[in-house]
């Protein structure tokens with residue numbers, strides 16, 4: 001009977017498993033390379049492993065990869081993958097090309113518990129966490145489907161779910177992706193986007209392998225954020241920004257603050273000035289995301305003039321700011337915020353991708 005999913009094991013776990021089966025540990029590196037560097041998941045194709053070992057492995061393990069249900073390609077090359085997990089749940093992963101780097105936007109949960117007021121995924125509630133293997137598996141699918149095993153890419157954890165609400169699996173996935181026997185993804189190429197689950201954020205600050213940080217801020221006062229991002233009632237704006245001030249940001253790097261702009265809610269001149277005041281003392285850049293209206297979302301998009309004025313106020317005070325711009329036909333993408341996208345807009349992940357390093 002098949003038992004363990006080999007794709008869930010990091011290299012150390014794989015070594016232990018092989019040893020406990022009576023096989024030399026060094027085969028673990030070969031196996032890890034096959035699965036994570038070459039995206040090969042059929043033991044029969046692992047030709048540098050002996051026939052007996054392959055048979056033994058095939059009897060003890062399965063190797064699970066999310067299955068592609070649907071692929072949609074937009075005119076700008078953004079490609080959304082609808083993926084089915086082994087238990088039948090669906091998630092989305094998105095490939096965002098040339099922004100200027102190639103970027104994978106990954107999901108970390110099925111649904112999301114955070115219930116942000118402007119987000120359709122939040123309305124789904126949380127169904128379950130993804131495992132580390134399922135997070136890494138999204139990369140395996142995308143590299144295979146897009147023939148990108150030899151290419152460099154950035155990763156944004158900005159699909160379905162709140163990454164810090166699934167801390168252990170997310171960090172294990174990042175370590176597995178970083179492993180030199182796998183894809184060796186540099187953490188500088190990974191950005192984790194969070195609403196601010198504070199204990200997890202404090203823990204992240206101590207990680208040896210640390211991704212770039214993006215904070216979904218969306219408000220400039222406690223009351224405003226309580227209404228838009230309910231976790232603020234537990235971990236308030238002030239505490240969140242204090243944690244950002246303490247967060248170890250490397251030289252020449254900054255924390256990205258995402259700000260969904262909602263007409264007559266958080267888009268005033270005073271909000272813009274308040275945002276700059278809040279970010280005082282933080283190495284910050286701001287990513288303004290004018291809302292794309294959707295059925296079921298009780299907010300409206302501000303006018304372009306309002307957005308531009310807001311951006312100018314922020315920029316004039318010395319904070320780097322970017323605004324999601326309209327561009328050619330697009331597809332809906334992964335995060336609940338993303339699936340509300342109209343056909344004419346860049347997704348938040350596309351916008352964030354454009355701000356990431358390319359080398």
Ligand code: SF4
Nearest residue numbers: 112115116119122336
């Ligand atoms: S915006 Fe992100 S964190 Fe908030 S409910 Fe949607 S998926 Fe969850």
